[in-house]
Structures are given as structure tokens and as C-alpha cells.
Amino acid sequence: xxxxxxxxxxxxxxxxxxxxxxxxxxxxxxxxxxxxxxxxxxxxxxxxxxxxxxxxxxxxxxxxxxxxxxxxxxxxxxxxxxxxxxxxxxxxxxxxxxxxxxxxxxxxxxxxxxxxxxxxxxxxxxxxxxxxxxxxxxxxxxxxxxxxxxxxxxxxxxxxxxxxxxxxxxxxxxxxxxxxxxxxxxxxxxxxxxxxxxxxxxxxxxxxxxxxxxxxxxxxxxxxxxxxxxxxxxxxxxxxxxxxxxxxxxxxxxxxxxxxxxxxxxxxxxxxxxxxxxxxxxxxxxxxxxxxxxxxxxxxxxxxxxxxxxxxxxxxxxxxxxxxxxxxxxxxxxxxxxxxxxxxxxxxxxxxxxxxxxxxxxxxxxxxxxx
Amino acid sequence: xxxxxxxxxxxxxxxxxxxxxxxxxxxxxxxxxxxxxxxxxxxxxxxxxxxxxxxxxxxxxxxxxxxxxxxxxxxxxxxxxxxxxxxxxxxxxxxxxxxxxxxxxxxxxxxxxxxxxxxxxxxxxxxxxxxxxxxxxxxxxxxxxxxxxxxxxxxxxxxxxxxxxxxxxxxxxxxxxxxxxxxxxxxxxxxxxxxxxxxxxxxxxxxxxxxxxxxxxxxxxxxxxxxxxxxxxxxxxxxxxxxxxxxxxxxxxxxxxxxxxxxxxxxxxxxxxxxxxxxxxxxxxxxxxxxxxxxxxxxxxxxxx
Numbered sequence: 001x002x003x004x005x006x007x008x009x010x011x012x013x014x015x016x017x018x019x020x021x022x023x024x025x026x027x028x029x030x031x032x033x034x035x036x037x038x039x040x041x042x043x044x045x046x047x048x049x050x051x052x053x054x055x056x057x058x059x060x061x062x063x064x065x066x067x068x069x070x071x072x073x074x075x076x077x078x079x080x081x082x083x084x085x086x087x088x089x090x091x092x093x094x095x096x097x098x099x100x101x102x103x104x105x106x107x108x109x110x111x112x113x114x115x116x117x118x119x120x121x122x123x124x125x126x127x128x129x130x131x132x133x134x135x136x137x138x139x140x141x142x143x144x145x146x147x148x149x150x151x152x153x154x155x156x157x158x159x160x161x162x163x164x165x166x167x168x169x170x171x172x173x174x175x176x177x178x179x180x181x182x183x184x185x186x187x188x189x190x191x192x193x194x195x196x197x198x199x200x201x202x203x204x205x206x207x208x209x210x211x212x213x214x215x216x217x218x219x220x221x222x223x224x225x226x227x228x229x230x231x232x233x234x235x236x237x238x239x240x241x242x243x244x245x246x247x248x249x250x251x252x253x254x255x256x257x258x259x260x261x262x263x264x265x266x267x268x269x270x271x272x273x274x275x276x277x278x279x280x281x282x283x284x285x286x287x288x289x290x291x292x293x294x295x296x297x298x299x300x301x302x303x304x305x306x307x308x309x310x311x312x313x314x315x316x317x318x319x320x321x322x323x324x325x326x327x328x329x330x331x332x333x334x335x336x337x338x339x340x341x342x343x344x345x346x347x348x349x350x351x352x353x354x355x356x357x358x359x360x361x362x363x364x365x366x367x368x369x370x371x
Numbered sequence: 372x373x374x375x376x377x378x379x380x381x382x383x384x385x386x387x388x389x390x391x392x393x394x395x396x397x398x399x400x401x402x403x404x405x406x407x408x409x410x411x412x413x414x415x416x417x418x419x420x421x422x423x424x425x426x427x428x429x430x431x432x433x434x435x436x437x438x439x440x441x442x443x444x445x446x447x448x449x450x451x452x453x454x455x456x457x458x459x460x461x462x463x464x465x466x467x468x469x470x471x472x473x474x475x476x477x478x479x480x481x482x483x484x485x486x487x488x489x490x491x492x493x494x495x496x497x498x499x500x501x502x503x504x505x506x507x508x509x510x511x512x513x514x515x516x517x518x519x520x521x522x523x524x525x526x527x528x529x530x531x532x533x534x535x536x537x538x539x540x541x542x543x544x545x546x547x548x549x550x551x552x553x554x555x556x557x558x559x560x561x562x563x564x565x566x567x568x569x570x571x572x573x574x575x576x577x578x579x580x581x582x583x584x585x586x587x588x589x590x591x592x593x594x595x596x597x598x599x600x601x602x603x604x605x606x607x608x609x610x611x612x613x614x615x616x617x618x619x620x621x622x623x624x625x626x627x628x629x630x631x632x633x634x635x636x637x638x639x640x641x642x643x644x645x646x647x648x649x650x651x652x653x654x655x656x657x658x659x660x661x662x663x664x665x666x667x668x669x670x671x672x673x674x675x676x
Contacts, residue, residue, distance in 0.1 A: 030402050030403065030515075031401055031402045031403065031515060033403075137532060138532065176402075192485065192486050193486040193488075195482060195486065197478075198478065198479060198482035198486070201478065201479045201482075202479060213473050213476075213477060214477060214478075214479065216470070216473050216474075216477075217473055217474050217477030217479065217480050218477075218479065220465055220470065220473075220474045221474075221480060221483075223536065223537075224464055224536055224537055224538050225533050225536050225538050225539075226533050226534055226535035226536035226538075226539060227535075228533075228534055228535070229532060229533050229534075229536075232532075270403075302623070305617065305618070305619055305620045305622075305623050306618060306619045306620065307619070307620055308619040308620055308621045308622075309621075310621050314598065316596035316597060316598050317596070317598045317624065319596045319652070320595060320596045320598055320624040320627075320628070321620065321624065322652045323595065323596070323650055323652050323653070324620050324623065324624065326652045326653030326654065327653055329653060330653045330657075347616060348623075349615040349616060350609075350612065350615055350616055350617040350622075350623060350626040350627065350630065351565070351609040351612060351615050351626065351630050352564070352565045352566060352615070353615055354610065354615075358614075358615045361614050361615060361616065362615070
């Protein structure tokens with residue numbers, strides 16, 4: 001290993017350990033914490049170190065595209081891996097790092113436009129059943145906003161890649177969400193939707209509904225929603241019933257695979273005051289699911305900036321310095337609890353990552369002073 | 372060129388001002404841009420003007436579900452909860468308490484209320500819509516971009532899905548309120564960073580599709596003080612920097628200033644102007660309340676109300 005990578009490796013110690021230990025790394029976090037850049041940088045780091053690596057991002061904003069120096073049109077074949085190896089070699093030459101690329105890096109940016117359609121197709125025992133589900137007006141409405149399908153499709157994609165056994169390291173950048181736990185909770189939401197007993201009730205014809213309460217309740221619902229809706233609802237429920245079995249089986253085998261110690265989960269966040277409860281909930285949820293925790297990566301830290309004095313200080317400049325000092329102080333407060341299991345501390349960038357060269361800088365320059 | 376620019380700015384200021392005079396004010400944007408602080412500051416400012424104001428959050432886990440608290444002479448906070456709102460709504464629609472109980476306790480109804488996509492969102496927005504008549508202003512702290520949009524989307528969806536019946540009428544009425552610029556203001560909060568700005572443009576496009584006649588107004592939050600001149604900024608645009616890092620505090624401040632001006636210029640070139648709220652220097656005693664007060668002062672200084 002070259003000297004540059006060696007010295008940088010010290011700063012990357014924990015993340016490098018994870019790269020060695022796991023075959024799959026799943027990064028979780030809310031939007032805006034730099035999860036996509038970090039995931040790509042970790043995969044790149046693994047590739048530099050000789051791994052056959054791939055990064056998958058399920059991200060409607062397609063942010064990975066820019067940080068990988070790709071253009072949107074290059075991802076037209078979104079579901080297939082794009083080989084970035086030669087582009088990385090160019091980037092190494094341009095940036096002048098004395099390293100060589102020993103492994104390879106692919107990127108997969110799955111097409112999320114037809115996620116729910118794909119979801120139904122994949123689960124339906126036949127194309128005609130898939131068509132029946134998809135022509136239902138309830139489906140057409142729900143397809144637009146069904147939460148959990150992006151997450152489920154990400155897991156499906158990951159599962160098939162794991163089974164192919166083509167890669168040494170798969171980094172999955174989970175869809176951006178409201179909270180860090182959303183990705184882990186998504187399957188539960190879907191399972192709830194496919195609850196067998198309930199669908200059965202809806203599938204029963206009205207005259208078989210023995211319980212008077214049930215008849216009454218559905219009657220009220222019909223009054224509220226109009227008759228047409230109820231017909232669609234019963235149809236929808238009966239088609240769901242047909243795809244339910246495969247969904248449950250798939251999900252069970254996926255969740256089982258994720259319990260393996262080859263799979264690790266990393267939380268990506270920013271130094272905010274609620275860091276401790278957030279971390280705690282994350283670890284708790286992982287434990288409940290029997291998943292492995294790889295630590296918290298704190299992104300966008302400012303503590304690495306060296307203090308300097310400006311010769312002349314305008315009012316705005318003085319205010320800017322005060323703001324930075326305040327942010328650094330806030331960061332120290334958030335991180336002062338030593339029980340937070342940090343695995344990396346990443347610097348706030350002065351601008352967004354625009355190209356593979358930029359990504360290479362990030363992969364080489366992580367500040368990981370974990371003390 | 373200059374004259375046209377300043378004309379736009381006047382027009383823009385009037386847009387911002389008029390958006391704060393609306394009955395319903397939805398504060399949207401990506402996660403982490405400060406929607407909670409900004410929406411609360413707007414509500415506080417309106418209440419200080421003597422307007423009867425309700426600040427709404429949706430299922431804030433740090434507050435009890437459905438909690439109402441009076442926060443000032445004219446200001447209330449409501450932590451809107453979908454479960455409670457659903458029960459309340461069912462009660463209103465079904466009318467007879469005994470029947471309502473049968474309905475709400477039914478297994479299938481409970482399953483549908485919980486699992487059917489969109490119901491949750493529809494009910495939350497429905498509650499806000501219902502409360503609007505009791506206040507001069509209802510300021511809503513919307514969930515982050517995707518989920519927030521889904522809330523408006525579900526209203527639209529249900530209006531399409533139910534062709535008849537009371538639910539159809541309510542969803543349609545809600546929609547006509549939301550798309551009416553006389554009654555509803557849509558605010559997009561963003562940070563002066565590239566990705567958040569880009570995403571708020573996407574949000575703008577979606578909102579435009581839903582409510583073509585009610586264009587949102589833009590708010591850029593947490594702006595750094597500008598320490599560079601336009602000349603300096605043009606001499607060293609962000610793309611020309613060799614590395615995405617800064618080494619020292621001074622370099623970071625300089626680069627940050629260039630980056631923000633550069634990003635905001637890209638916006639104004641697209642004809643999008645934004646109101647700017649400055650970052651409030653952190654102190655160890657800082658709370659959400661103090662940030663809100665700081666933002667409220669900024670709103671006053673701008674005379675936006």
C-alpha cells in the first residue's frame with residue numbers, strides 16, 4: 001500500500017475495519033446529512049484497497065449521479081451496474097495522489113419511477129394478476145405515494161446482489177427519510193398492509209359477513225366513500241391476497257440475510273443536540289431486528305478547521321467568526337458524551353462534491369479523530 | 372437591467388408580505404432546513420401583531436399527541452395527531468355516537484385507517500383545514516419535502532378516488548382552499564446550499580403541478596454573513612476550487628460566502644427571489660425558543676408583516 005493511502009488509512013481506521021469485516025454496509029440517516037457522499041466515498045475507499053465494490057443508491061434526487069461525476073443520461077440504464085473504474089483512474093491522475101486503484105467500483109442507481117409497479121410485478125404469481133392489481137383505481141392512487149416500497153425495492157435489489165456473490169463489498173445508501181429509523185421500520189409498515197386476516201375480511205362477499213357490527217361498519221364506510229369505492233376496495237384486497245404470500249416469503253428471507261454478521265448498519269448524522277437519543281433508538285431498533293451495528297458517522301463537522309486571525313475585521317467578518325465559534329462549540333457539546341460509538345467524523349465541505357475527483361479527495365482526506 | 376431587477380425585488384417583497392397575510396400558511400421544505408423554527412417565528416410574529424394565531428405541528432413526538440397549549444395572548448400551539456383527528460372526523464360524519472363507536476372499533480376500519488396509504492395524511496390536513504375558521508392565521512410546520520408533498524397529494528388523490536359521498540366533498544373543498552392564493556400561502560424554506568436549493572426547485576415544480584395558481588414563496592434560512600464582494604465571487608467561483616475542503620476558519624468563511632452568493636445568484640437568474648433569514652450565532656444557552664425569537668426579530672426588521 002502506498003504511503004499516502006497508508007497515512008490516510010490511520011484516520012479512516014474504523015471505517016477501514018468495517019470495510020474489511022463486512023460484505024454489506026447499509027447507511028441510514030435523514031436527508032441532508034451527506035449520506036450519499038459518504039456511502040460513495042466508503043465504496044471508493046474499498047475499491048482503492050483492492051475490493052470489488054459497488055454502491056447502490058435509491059435516491060429520487062439522484063444525488064449520487066453528480067458525486068460520481070456522471071450525467072443523468074448515463075444512468076438511463078439505471079438498474080444495471082455502471083463501471084466507474086476507468087473514471088477513477090483518470091481522477092487519480094488528475095488529482096495527483098500517489099495511489100493505485102487495486103480493485104473496482106460499480107454504481108447502481110435503480111430506477112425509482114416505477115417502483116410500485118415493479119414491486120407488484122415481482123410479487124404477482126402471473127402477469128394477469130399484476131395487470132389486475134395495476135388497473136385498479138385504488139392501486140393507481142396508492143402507487144404514487146405508497147411509503148415503504150422504495151425501501152422494500154432497495155432490499156430486494158440488495159438481496160439479489162448478495163445472492164450473485166459478485167462483489168466483496170456492497171454499500172447500500174438507503175432512501176432519504178424523515179428519520180434515521182424509517183428504513184428499518186419500512187418492512188413493518190408493509191407487513192401491516194398485507195395483514196392476512198384483514199384482507200380476508202375484505203375479500204369475503206357482503207352476504208357472508210355474519211357479524212352485524214361488521215356489516216354496519218362497512219355500511220357506514222360505504223356511505224362516506226360512495227359505492228364505487230367499496231367495489232374497488234374489495235377487488236384491490238382480493239388481488240393483494242394473491243400477492244401476499246410471495247411478499248411475506250421474500251421479506252422473511254431478506255430480513256434473515258440481513259441478520260448475518262457479514263452485514264453491518266451505519267448511522268450517518270450531523271452533530272446535533274438530539275444525537276444521543278437518536279443513536280440510542282437506532283441501536284435499540286437494530287438489536288430488536290438482530291442486525292449488526294457498525295457505529296455512528298458524524299458528518300459535516302467544523303472542528304477540523306484551523307483557527308486563524310483575519311487582519312482586518314469588518315462587522316460581517318466578525319459575525320461570521322462568531323458563528324463558526326458557536327457552531328464548533330455546539331459540536332463539542334453534542335459529541336462530549338463518550339458513549340456515542342463513533343466510527344468516523346467527516347469534515348463539512350466548503351462546496352458540494354461535483355466529480356469523482358472531489359469524491360476521491362473525500363475518500364482520502366477523512367478526518368477521523370475519534371478521541 | 373438594474374431597473375428591472377429592482378422592480379422584481381419590490382414585487383417579490385410584496386409577494387412575501389402578502390403570503391403572511393393568508394389564513395392558512397404551510398411551511399414546507401427539506402428536512403433540517405429549520406421549518407419548525409421558521410414556522411414558529413412566523414406564528415409568533417403574527418400573534419404579536421394581535422392576530423389570533425395557531426401554530427400546528429404534525430405528530431411531534433416530543434409533545435403529547437393532540438396537545439393544545441396557549442403560548443401567548445394570541446398564540447396557540449396544537450400538536451395534531453392523526454388517530455385523534457380520525458376519531459373526531461368520524462364522529463362528525465357518522466353523527467350518532469353509538470354508531471361512531473361501532474365504526475371506530477371495527478377491525479377492518481381500524482386496519483384501513485392504519486394501513487391504507489394517504490388516510491393518515493388526509494386526516495391531518497383535514498383537521499388543519501377544519502380549524503382554519505377559528506383563527507386569523509393557521510401556520511403549519513409541514514413534514515419534510517417528500518412526506519409533506521404526499522400530504523397534498525393524498526387530498527388530491529382522495530378527491531379523485533371517491534366520486535361521490537361526504538369524503539369526496541370534503542377533500543374537494545380542502546383542495547379548493549389550498550389552491551386559492553387568497554386563502555392559502557405555500558412557503559418553501561431552503562438552505563443556501565446547492566442540494567437543498569435544487570431540491571426546493573423540484574418541490575416548487577411539484578407544488579406548481581398541484582396548485583398552478585398559487586405559486587409558493589421562497590425563504591432561505593441560515594444564511595451566513597456575506598464577507599465577499601461580487602468581484603471576489605466572480606474571480607473564484609466554487610467550481611474553480613481544486614478541492615471541496617477548506618483548511619482554516621478564515622478560508623471556510625470566505626468560501627462559504629462565495630458559495631452562498633453563487634447559489635442564490637443561480638436562483639435569481641431563474642427569476643426566483645427569496646427572503647433571507649440569517650444564521651443566529653449559537654450560544655451555550657441556545658434553545659429553540661431563542662432561535663425563534665431571533666428569527667422573529669429578523670422578520671420585524673424586514674417589516675414583512
